[in-house]
Amino acid sequence: MTATLVAERLHTFYGKSHILHGVSLEAAEGQVTALLGRNGAGKTTTIRMVCGLLHRDAGTVHVDELEVNERALAAKARIGYVPQDVALYPDLTARENLEFIGRLYRLRKKLLRERVDEVLALVDLSDRGDDRVDAYSGGMKRRLMIARALVHEPRLLILDEPTAGVDIEIRRTMWDFLRETNERGVTIILTTHYLEEAENLCRHVAIIDKGRIIENDRMPNVLRKLQTETFVLNLREPAREAPNLPGFGVVLVDDRTLEVEVSKDKSLNDIFVRLAAQGIDVVSMRNKVNRLEELFMRLVSGASDGAAPPLVAGPGR
Numbered sequence: 001m002t003a004t005l006v007a008e009r010l011h012t013f014y015g016k017s018h019i020l021h022g023v024s025l026e027a028a029e030g031q032v033t034a035l036l037g038r039n040g041a042g043k044t045t046t047i048r049m050v051c052g053l054l055h056r057d058a059g060t061v062h063v064d065e066l067e068v069n070e071r072a073l074a075a076k077a078r079i080g081y082v083p084q085d086v087a088l089y090p091d092l093t094a095r096e097n098l099e100f101i102g103r104l105y106r107l108r109k110k111l112l113r114e115r116v117d118e119v120l121a122l123v124d125l126s127d128r129g130d131d132r133v134d135a136y137s138g139g140m141k142r143r144l145m146i147a148r149a150l151v152h153e154p155r156l157l158i159l160d161e162p163t164a165g166v167d168i169e170i171r172r173t174m175w176d177f178l179r180e181t182n183e184r185g186v187t188i189i190l191t192t193h194y195l196e197e198a199e200n201l202c203r204h205v206a207i208i209d210k211g212r213i214i215e216n217d218r219m220p221n222v223l224r225k226l227q228t229e230t231f232v233l234n235l236r237e238p239a240r241e242a243p244n245l246p247g248f249g250v251v252l253v254d255d256r257t258l259e260v261e262v263s264k265d266k267s268l269n270d271i272f273v274r275l276a277a278q279g280i281d282v283v284s285m286r287n288k289v290n291r292l293e294e295l296f297m298r299l300v301s302g303a304s305d306g307a308a309p310p311l312v313a314g315p316g317r
Helices: 043-050 072-076 094-104 107-123 138-150 167-183 196-200 219-223 267-276 293-306
Strands: 003-014 017-028 032-036 058-062 079-082 156-162 187-191 204-208 212-218 228-235 249-254 258-265 282-287
Touching: 003 043, 003 187, 003 228, 017 032, 017 043, 017 079, 017 138, 017 204, 017 212, 032 043, 032 167, 032 196, 043 058, 043 156, 043 282, 058 293, 079 138, 094 107, 107 138, 107 167, 138 156, 138 167, 167 196, 187 212, 204 293, 212 219, 212 249, 212 293, 228 267, 228 293, 258 267, 267 282
Parallel strands: 032 187, 032 204, 079 156, 156 187
Antiparallel strands: 003 017, 003 058, 204 212, 228 258, 228 282, 249 258
């Protein structure tokens, strides 16, 4: 599979502080990749370096085999970047904001009009395209930021916290939009603190901590590394004490709620069979936390405790 992005061994310093320690990141054509990490881990630094917006002290970045520093104009024309902060001209209309960006990319007048109409429709703002941006809600501004990044038809779309601060309905709408964008052939990289979002949208995940990549693989491969999961079971009838389930960690949260820790070599069916034998009827079950969130917390906690994290030079296949 052709790679849209190949970033290799990125290093950067701020004064005497070593910010990125040999970060490598690859995105295959048509792939959706999550770049995850705590605040200050190096996510935004990495993607700004990929976009050619931040100096790197070592390493290379290629977009469609074009080195971002050496062939800056051609490489950057293939990238659409949506930063965390809203950066729009509030006294211009949405259409005028998009036309301004399109002219910077030297789109011809007819093509520019077509592209503006297309991306406004894509982000569901066609009926508000002639309204000034200062009249927009926060969610509408977020969508317009994505439209702005797409107006020149980039091959790679990079989004830094695209759903931060928006409500659940808008977040779900944006998920649908990003899936549609990806189906059009656009490669996507996003940073997010919503790990449910990453698990739902992304086929590949890279986790960065303290300027180092500590995990980099396909999403199913990463999730398989989770050794245990905790499930919440809701009971039909109240229980006075936790049932006896040898081999499983069981906590009675309240008289109708059990938490059961299950290792990956154990079967959930075994739990239900044993509970049924004790006359306990389960009416529903869910993960206590998102699987990716649980794995993420264990990985970054291990890195913080001084455990030597696996430093992966390139993504797994």
